[in-house]
Amino acid sequence: MERREFVNKGIRLSLLLSLAGLTGSLLQNTFSDDYVWQIDANKCTQCGRCVTSCILTPSAVKVVHIHDMCGYCDLCGGYFKPETKNLTTGAENQLCPTNAITRTYIEDPFFEYNINEDLCIGCGKCVAGCDAFGNGSLQLQVRHEICVNCNQCAIATDCPADAFKRVPANKPNLFKGFSGEGADFKT
Amino acid sequence: MNKLFIYIFLLLNLVLLNSVSGQRFPKPEFEKGHTQPELHQSPPRMLVLEYVDVIVLIVALSIASYLIIKKRSRRGIFWLSVFSLLYFGFYREGCVCSIGAIQNVTLALFNPNYNIPITTILFFILPLIYTLFYGRTFCSGVCPLGAIQDLIVFKPIELKKWTQAVLRIIPYIYLSLSVLYAATASDFIICKYDPFVGFFRLDAKFYMFLLGGGFLISGMFIARPYCRFFCPYGLILNWLSRFSKYHMQITPTTCIQCRLCENSCPFDAIDKPEELNIQTDKIVLIRKYLLLILIIPSLIFIGGYTGRQMNNVLAKVNPTVQLAEEIFRYNIKIKNQKNKLPENIEVEGFKASGKTEKQLFTEASVIIEKFKTGGMLVGGFLGLAIGLMLANLSVYKYRKNYTPNKGECFSCGRCINFCPIKIENNIKIIIKKYEATQ
Amino acid sequence: MKPLNKDFWKKIVYFAAIFAIFISILLIINYIQYSKLDPVNAKLIENLVQRLNEDPNNEALREEIRTIDLLSRKAYFTSQWQIKMGGYLLLLTVILLVIAMQMTLFGKKEVEFLEKEDTFFAQAKARKWIIYSAIGILFVGFISAFLSHQQLNNNFLAENTNFSKTKKEEKENNFKTELADEELADSAFSDTITVQTDSLNIKLSPFPTNKEIAENYPNFRGIGGNGIIYKKNIPTKWNGQTNQNILWKVKIPLQGYNSPIIWGNFVFVSGANDSKREIYCYEINTGKLIWKHQVKISGSPSTSPKVTPDTGHAAPSLATDGRRVYAIFSNGDILAVDMNGNQIWGRNLGVLGNHYGHSSSLILFQDKVIVQYDQKQEAKVMALNTLTGKTIWNTPRKVKISWASPIVVNTGKQTEIILAADPFIASYNPYTGKENWKIDCIFGEVGPSPAYADGIVFATNEYANLSALKLGEKPEILWQSDEYMSEVPSPIATKDYLFLVTSYGLVACYGAKDGKKLWEHEFSNGFYGSPMLVNNSIYLIDIKGITHIFRASDKFNLIASNPLGENSTCTPAFSDGKILIRGKENLYCFGK
Structure with missing residues (x-):
């Protein structure tokens, strides 16, 4: 019996040592901050998978409007369907399938656009419209207060553009052409 | 090159043409002093809270070990598992868990570009260390996946030894495949097929709910089916626990061979006495x-x-x-x-x-x-x-007493309740109880 | 302790279980309904909106769309809410069920003694079953391995060797080029071609002399791409509708917005659609199709990128040095064919990130093909060896997408490649690709190429401005104007004047040195084709195909307006006594 105890002790000790070794080697490339998932707006192709692939319904991916980049256009490529003739807020003219963008008159000829994130489902239709005809001020981003930060993001596995990546939690946005903090643009 | 836009645009921008900007449509300067809405930021969860999670894990592990080894309290473990289910399960929504951390650790080992957060390392390593000393106390009352299964055990049936033996091959397959896919940065299959995370979030893909529902319903009759026959982390804990220093015992002192505990374990983890012959x-x-x-x-x-x-x-x-x-x-x-x-x-x-x-x-x-x-x-x-x-x-081992199988035992403490010997009781009471049962 | 009412709890167990099953069924039904609702692809509404676009005054239809849209959105969000609430309800029920179950079990300590399994036999049986399942796993593994034995990998490897094979075949078998039927019929004619090209081959230096280049029309907008050429007897009067002064007219099989180029007696154009890319060679006196070459390049993407119809897949013009003809297409395919239409080399430069389609034309400098490749990602300018297609130099550029073409001009001391793209005009050394200078003065979606005359570079773009840049030790902005700007056509400059052509039909003349506007004239149609300066006259074709000819002087003096009878967005090409114009579908040659 004593011999068995001794063997056990030896094995336990070596296991402990190997666990310590493992931890040591892991600490080599560790990271004190946490990671969160984010879409790289530069890579996003607005394929529409964010709507269905996220484990949450509605998706944690929403469109973000960067007003600093917006041209406040009357004819907004992100708001109106491409062939729209009468620039009114009627449902037949709106690109957004869920009525999540509001259009407010500021002064002639400028309009401000805002996103109602409760309604946004992250389809990216407006993003594609703004990219094609406007400044690209509408961009899809993961909203971290909604995202549960899965260990393996389900959208990341489905994303055809490989646009999802882990980013440090202290820099949680990946905008296109915009640094995200102030009003300055990246060159 | 779209005519319509060009003309509108032309009208719009004649005044603003000289303003140098990288934009197609430069941002207008409003005459009436319009205040621009702030960029809606969505800050991630605070880092401090991640460390709070680790502290909660350490505390929960310590309490579980204390409760089972020192206090020998099934009731304590029960309430601890309710707490863990609420905290790690419903509040933290099941992520990151120690089971899934296997993959992060593997990915970090094989892929130097992946920087693993310290919290994830701790979630992986801490339960292993505790198990080396106190047995699978992590499974007993800390793991939310174990807790949810433990709470719904209703009428456990005893599985035949051969059925168990065959089913125990599954965790080996699951573990090796998940390590393989994590090492090649292919997929995190443990997370993808986590059956209970959908319940914790009250939101998941349909197949995940089906899988989880199946596990829960079968879990009423086959106790802890995921822990025993699927969990890859449980497999590692199983092996470590075999060499654990202080493992829970059914009897605090000497077994009196009363056989009361014989069928108390819903997980068939009690080794019965064996003769040498x-x-x-x-x-x-x-x-x-x-x-x-x-x-x-x-x-x-x-x-x-x-x-x-x-x-x-x-x-x-x-x-x-x-x-x-x-x-x-x-x-x-x-x-x-x-x-x-x-x-x-x-x-x-x-x-x-x-x-x-x-x-x-x-x-x-x-x-x-x-x-x-x-x-x-x-x-x-x-x-x-x-x-x-x-x-x-x-191999046939000679065994005199009823002992928990150190590998399989989840240290849930059910058998303790069946043992007539209590530390505080004196021998007379033990004998009385023993006689009463006979 | 009060005895528990077990029966009560048992009833609750049954009740909760039934209720949970009931909710689950409801949830599943709701989920199936919900998954059918897809607000992103609402076909019904899309169809209705399309109908409304055709009939914009139909108020009833408009109202109908609004109502349907509201209802479908409501249904979508209500379903979502129902599922969420159902989930909570189910959770509560399950919690109740679990509590009730625990209560029925509470205090239950019935001890059963079961017949003890014989360990020996139990273990033997377990061993047996483990062996069975191991064999089962092995079997499944082998079957799956057998069924897919290296299938994927072999497929991929085969695909890769296919690539290299086709490359080899292309190299070995240069005679794959399809010869046109006409040429086969007229064998005597084909003999003369071979003789001619053979004679060319004999005296072949690696690249043509300046004299040779001046005798021909080797690339978009003539020598250096600067729009100024010296040719004799260019017709001033023609009419494509009445066939006045027409020499020939042929239909080009595939469409393209590239402009013709000329070497010797041959005219080269290309055409493409989203599956085919072709280069055509016509004889200049008769308009006969000498050969056509269908482009097949290994490594070329299987489908072409999306382009807009006004740019197309073959917008860049070809270039030739009399040894080979070089062409680039919207999918990044670039190739060289010899004068008989056999492919010499071909490569794909990678997918182009360009939302209208690539349109920068090729230009040659000595033995280098200069490619302006200002794409969404990794904008660059590169020089490829004309003989092998290998990259000689490659200079990355921090610019946005540009649709302008390079010009190669001698600025006195040196030859420079000058490129226009948001945000700067930049000059590169054609030998090394090193940047000589750059000036930030342009932005937007740059379409017009720069122009050069007498030490001044002119550049413009719609919504930006018109800038004149004085070269020298330190190039600087000489003058700027923001009255008129061009979106597509390039400006043209002489020592004294700058002529600016806009896409909406206005032509303005400025003093080259001071930027003073001398005259402006508004034509009735817009311009996409660029002006060409021949013998002190400017030839400018509008989008309806009418070529206006006016004096390059400080007064507007229209010489002629010659209709083509077909729309055109290309720039004409010139040979002694002939003008070549590509219309939307046909290639015309006018001459006396």
């Missing part, structure tokens, strides 16, 4: 050992060979390989159909990436080649596992 024939025994020495290496070899051959099947989980296959199939379709096919999203995405097909196919075949080694290791590991299981089943 079975292994009398020494020649038979030696023959058996010789056979094992031959069998285990050959099992490893056969497993390794089969795994190596399976590299194509195994590699299909890898996204790069999947994409290459998709493009390959798409090309064939184009060849056969001649007319233009509607592009699917994958093909479009690939084209937008600017990679050439040749690059992609080369990359994919490199990955498939890697899976040869990976498949071989997985196969070899499974061969070894099956060999060891066979060896274990050929």
Whole structure:
């Protein structure tokens, strides 16, 4: 019996040592901050998978409007369907399938656009419209207060553009052409 | 180049033309002093809270170990598991958990570009260390997946030994595959097929709910089915727990062979006393050992060979390989159909990436080649596992008392309630109780 | 302790279980309904909106769309809410069920003594079953391995060897080029071609002399791409509708917005659609199609990128040095064919990130093909060896997408490649690709190429401005104007004047040195084709195909307006006594 105890002790000790070794080697490339998932707006192709692939319904991916980049256009490529003739807020003219963008008159000829994130489902239709005809001020981003930060993001596995990546939690946005903090643009 | 836009645009911008800006439509300067709405930021969870999680984990592990080893309190463990279910399960929504951390650790070991957060390392390592000392106290009352299953145990049936033995092969397969796919940065299958995370979030894919529902309903009759027959982390804990220093005991002092605890364990983790008489024939025994020495290496070899051959099947989980296959199939379709096919999203995405097909196919075949080694290791590991299981089943250990099987036991403490011997009781009471039951 | 009412709890167990099953069924039904609702692809509404676009005054239809849209959105969000609430309800029920179950079990300590399994037999049986399942796993593994044995990998490897094979075949078998039927019929004619090209081959230096280049029309907008050429007897009067002064007219098989180029007696154009890319060679006196070459390049993407119809897949013009003809297409395919239409080399430069389609034309400098490749990602300018197609130099550029073409001009001391793209005009050394200078003065989606005359570079773009840049030790902005700007056509400059052509039909003349506007004239149609300066006259074709000819002087003086009878967005090409115009579908040659 004593011999068995001794063997056990030896094995336990070596296991402990190997666990310590493992931890040591892991600490080599560790990271004190946490990671969160984010879409790289530069890579996003607005394929529409964010709507269905996220484990949450509605998706944690929403469109973000960067007003600093917006041209406040009357004819907004992100708001109106491409062939729209009468620039009114009627449902037949709106690109957004869920009525999540509001259009407010500021002064002639400028309009401000805002996103109602409760309604946004992250389809990216407006993003594609703004990219094609406007400044690209509408961009899809993961909203971290909604995202549960899965260990393996389900959208990341489905994303055809490989646009999802882990980013440090202290820099949680990946905008296109915009640094995200102030009003300055990246060159 | 769209006429309509040009004209509107022309009207709009005549005044603003000189303002130098990188934008197609420069931001207007409002005459009436319009205040621009702030950019809606969504800050991630505070880092401090991640460390709070680790502290809660340490505290919960310590309490669980204290409750089961020192206090021997089933009730305490029960309430602890309710707490863990609420905190790690419903509040933290099941992520990150120690089970899934296996994959992060593997990915970090094989992929130097992946920086693993310290919290994840701690979630992986801490339960292992506790298990080395106190047995699987993590499973008893800390793991939310264990807790949810533990709470719904209703009428557990005793599984036959052979059924259990066969089902115990599954965690080995699951563990080796999840390590393989994490090491090749293919997929996190443990997370993908986590059956209970959907309940914690009250939101998941439909198949996840089906899977979880199946586990919960069967869990009423087969206690803790995921922990026993699937959990890859449980497998590691199982092996560590066998060498644990202070493992829970059914009897605090000496077993009086009352047999009260015999059927108390819903997980069939109590080893019953065994007489020595079975292994009398020494020649038979030696023959058996010789056979094992031959069998285990050959099992490893056969497993390794089969795994190596399976590299194509195994590699299909890898996204790069999947994409290459998709493009390959798409090309064939184009060849056969001649007319233009509607592009699917994958093909479009690939084209937008600017990679050439040749690059992609080369990359994919490199990955498939890697899976040869990976498949071989997985196969070899499974061969070894099956060999060891066979060896274990050929050994007959002399056992005098009812003892928890240190590997299988979840330290839930149910059996403690059945044991008539309590530390504080004096011998008279024990005898009285013993007589009463007889 | 009060005895528990077990029966009560048992009833609750049954009740909760039934209720949970009921909710689950409801949830599943709701989920199936919900998954059918897809607000992103609402076909019904899309169809209705399409109908409304055709009939914009139909108020009833408009109202109908609004109502359907509201209802479908409501249904979508209500379903979502129902599922969420159902989930909570189910959770509560399950919690109740669990509590009730625990209560029925509470205090239950029935001890059963079961017949003890014989360990020996139990273990033997377990061993047996483990062996069975191991064999089962092995079997499944082998079957799956057998079924897919190296299938994927072999496929991929085969695909890769296919690539290299086709490359080899292309190299070995240069005679694959399809010869046109006409040429086969007229064998005597084909003999003369071979003789001619053979004679060319004999005296072949690696690249043509300046004299040779001046005798021909080797690329978009003539020598250096600067729009100024010296040719004799160019017709001033023609009419494509009445066939006045027409020499020939042929239909080009595939469409393209590239402009013709000329070497010797041959005219080269290209055409493409989203599956085919072709280069055509016509004889200049008769308009006969000498050969056509269908482009097949290994490594080329299987489908072409999306382009807009006004740019197309073959917008860049070809270039030739009399040894080979070079062409680039919207999918990044670039190739060289010899004068008989046999492919010499071909490569794909990678997918172009360009939302209209690539349109920068090729230009040659000595033995280098200069490619302006200002794409969404990794904008660059590169020089490829004319003989092999290998990259000689490659200079990355921090610019946005540009649709302008390079010009190669001698600025006195040196030859420079000058490129226009948001945000700067930049000059590169054609030998090394090193940047000589750059000036930030342009932005937007740059379409017009720069122009050069007498030490001044002119550049413009719609919504930006018109800038004149004085070269020298330190290039600087000489003058700027923001009255008129061009979106597509390039400006043209002489020592004294700058002529600016806009896409909406206005032509303005400025003093080259001071930027003073001398005259402006508004034509009735817009311009996409660029002006060409021949013998002190400017030839400018509008989008309806009418070529206006006016004096390059400080007064507007229209010489002629010659209709083509077909729309055109290309720039004409010139040979002694001939003008070549590509219309939307046909290639015309006018001459006396």
